Amino acid sequence: MKDLAALSQEIEKLRAQLERQEKLSSLGMLSAGIAHEIRNPLNFVINFSNLSGNLLEEYRAMAEKATDGDNDMREDMEDILASLEENQRKIAEHGRHALDIINGILLYSRGKDDACQPTDTALLTREYVRLSYHAMRANCKDFNASIREDYETGLPPVNLNPQDYIRVVLNVMNNAWYAVWKKSQEHPRDYRPAVEVRLHRADGWLVLAVEDNGTGMDRETQEKVYDVFYTTKPAGHGTGLGMAIVKDIVENKHHGRIAFTSVPGERTCFTLSFPLSL
Structure with a gap:
């Protein structure tokens, strides 16, 4: 024992x-x-x-x-x-x-804090979508993408852990930016990188959807996307921890749901749902 x-x-x-x-x-x-x-x-x-x-x-x-x-x-x-x-x-x-x-x-960056509190998710989403985009542009000098943001007006504060929510937004956005950047390297002339972010309420849930028109995921990646240390990115671009942590935060810490759809070579959309009554 x-x-x-x-x-x-x-x-x-x-x-x-x-x-x-x-x-x-x-x-x-x-x-x-x-x-x-x-x-x-x-x-x-x-x-x-x-x-x-x-x-x-x-x-x-x-x-x-x-x-x-x-x-x-x-x-x-x-x-x-x-x-x-x-x-x-x-x-x-x-x-x-x-x-x-x-x-x-x-x-x-603050230390571990598991406390949930009323959180302005639209404000955090907007701020960290922008920060992640400029971070990607700084790391990949030739990178540009269009961003479409659709936030439901009048969203109430949602009781969740703001640190965890930020981590979710950053990890999902970083994957979206990387997917469209990678595709832009493969199709530099006729491709227009685009990412769409939607945040709204649906049947008692706060739903965050991030969709990109990037590389999509093949079958192996779709099967292993939540596995710890699994990554399709080269060294220096990813730890292989991001989506495993996102899944843990959404499902285990916040009793939420995470799902995705993906078409190889065309697009990927991650949908993350948090209960409004947590």
């Missing part, structure tokens, strides 16, 4: 180690996407701040010359004040966007 208990502990320890490895691998791939996404709002903040500084100088010069009867100058000063107010709003908006990205990464 002791040997069995010790073996069980070793297996659990190895499982935890593999999950950490998968998470670090995802974070490494995301780093370029994170840099891109944060750089954009920060550039807006800097540009609007510089513009506001110039407007303040102009306003100060007008204030020194202004007289009570100068209606034209008063109108110009009011226009400057309106521009400053708009700049302040945009600075706050883009600053919050950068902060949301950083908070999301901190949430994802």
